[in-house]
């Protein structure tokens with residue numbers, strides 16, 4: 273049961289709404305205005321992070337009274353991180369919400385995400401997009417599902433749509449992070465990973481997803497490849513025994529099968545005919561055992577780190 277819109281504690285909560293925008297002049301004004309209307313009962317700042325647009329995105333955002341910062345480097349992830357730093361360091365925000373500038377998300381869905389955090393139900397809230405065939409292509413939908421499936425199972429987190437661009441979290445998550453390893457599309461994945469690692473309560477709320485206004489900036493294949501690389505790294509970091517264990521056992525089995533030929537031959541004839549195969553078999557078994565052992569050690573290190581990472585950040589003044 274999630275509490276919504278009640279039990280809001282008196283703790284000061286200032287919300288930084290971060291909107292990454294790259295050439296979104298057709299929609300940015302509308303997105304800002306809608307947010308201002310639905311968020312009128314909250315203390316919030318709207319920060320548009322511009323990726324050096326060559327249309328009128330910046331002027332329109334300023335006309336609609338949003339704060340505008342220009343990102344130094346390239347990429348969606350870089351834009352978000354810049355926006356989060358600005359909101360926490362300059363504007364004193366302690367809750368951060370991210371939403372696209374292209375009007376795909378409904379501003380009306382934002383308060384229910386924020387209320388989840390204010391009511392102390394969650395520290396990190398991700399949207400679960402109600403997608404239609406008009407709002408997302410079949411290939412994009414399939415890719416999203418596959419990536420979310422992998423991430424859900426590796427992180428053991430009950431989130432169905434890990435790539436949703438509408439999400440909110442308590443800002444201490446990024447205050448403890450000096451840098452991100454991703455600057456592009458996989459930042460959502462990395463943020464979620466860090467949220468899990470730092471013991472945040474994570475939940476999802478259903479959100480609407482409309483066809484976007486203007487051109488998409490995402491290259492599905494590129495974004496998918498970056499996400500897969502991140503997922504492999506996550507497996508190495510969070511499930512080393514599974515990744516290295518499986519690889520080690522497979523190599524060991526191949527070595528044992530190769531060795532069996534040599535042994536049976538020896539039993540039958542009393543002579544080792546295939547010395548090459550015998551050497552190869554021994555090498556494969558040794559390599560397999562080593563990789564498996566590496567997995568065991570990595571698993572031990574991971575468990576020790578997890579114990580140390582219990583940061584006492586979950587405080588509320590009630």
Ligand SMILES: Nc1nc2c(ncn2[C@@H]2O[C@H](COP(=O)(O)OP(=O)(O)O)[C@@H](O)[C@H]2O)c(=O)[nH]1
Nearest residue numbers: 292293294322323347348351372373488489490
């Ligand atoms: N500042 C900045 N914003 C970006 C960049 N790339 C994409 N965006 C914005 O990030 C949001 C998500 O991009 P979008 O093209 O809608 O991707 P999609 O929602 O996955 O189709 C939009 O508001 C874009 O304008 C970038 O490099 N810098």
Ligand SMILES: [Mg+2]
Nearest residue numbers: 372374376484
């Ligand atoms: Mg979009």
